[in-house]
Amino acid sequence: MKIVILDGYTLNPEDLDWSIFDNMGEVICYERTSPEDILARSKDADIIYTNKTPLNKEILENCPNLKFIGVLATGYDVVDLVTAKKQKIAVCNVPGYGTQTVSQYAIALLLEVCHHIGYHNKQVKNKEWSKNKDWCFWDYPMIELAGKTMGIIGFGNIGKATANIASALGMNIVYYDEYASAVEGSTSLSLDDLLSTSDVIALHCPLTKTTHELINKETLAKMKDSAILINNARGKLINEGDLAMALQNGQLYAAALDVTYEEPIADDNPLLKCENCLITPHISWATKEARSRIMETSLTNLQDFLEGKAINRVV
């Protein structure tokens, strides 16, 4: 059985061990795969693992032996599920590996907007404090979160974990989820009501046809001009041109993003010019604890599939 890992490096930059897959078959692990090489590397595979390397219709229709795709992530928007289903290829993801890590990061992004700790540390190292006339100074308003409203779009594993931390900070939690049933202790709102009443809006829904560019000029116009937008789900949830405009016009206070429309970010991304937009390079998931869980579950997903069990199957 030929097992091809198309982009192993980000999951395992040599601090984990792929050898746990060794007795499953012949394992070929590529650190990364460019778009031109995807087909050549995939076409004889029985099993493919991908994190962010896209597997589109053309690729899936030209892999005659392919039986199983393991997505080394929770979000599985890189796979064309319609074609996978048609070709009878099983697709599994890894739900829940990063619930704590990713929600912790969402709050870290929010706290950075509230306090600009990285910036003030740099100012101190640049001797701006030692030269200062007063015993303290700040270059951005400090923001207290207690009593403010956190609106969460997508109230699944990560959304609920973010809500728990935000609640411990004294925030009121509201959420919008197209599918989740009512959750005790939290208030479900329509999308419009969430947008207009939240002080902080955190995106924790998957990227689908419905959520693609969910944040756009119409939805941004419904937000408070003091609102903070947090996105560590998927970049394509946001129309970045519209967001840049809202941030520059003072229609939104700030955004903090760990994901962008194109990754790595394009040099001409308009958000790079927005001073009130923090951007980090898709690292919310990257604790070693969380990555170890991805690796272990990805193996058990394959073992379960071979034993005829449908665990973590998205198709």
Ligand SMILES: NC(=O)C1=CN([C@@H]2O[C@H](COP(=O)(O)OP(=O)(O)OC[C@H]3O[C@@H](n4cnc5c(N)ncnc54)[C@H](O)[C@@H]3O)[C@@H](O)[C@H]2O)C=CC1
């Ligand atoms: N930046 C990163 O490193 C990471 C990002 N993610 C992203 O976070 C997303 C959420 O992960 P989990 O909470 O673990 O998934 P989950 O499946 O537990 O929760 C997603 C929630 O979104 C809801 N949802 C689906 N469509 C919606 C819509 N149109 N409007 C509102 N809500 C909708 C679902 O009903 C579900 O409750 C993943 O799909 C992935 O894209 C996940 C892990 C790491």
Ligand SMILES: O=C(O)C(=O)CO
């Ligand atoms: O798990 C996910 O969905 C991520 O984006 C990290 O790879």
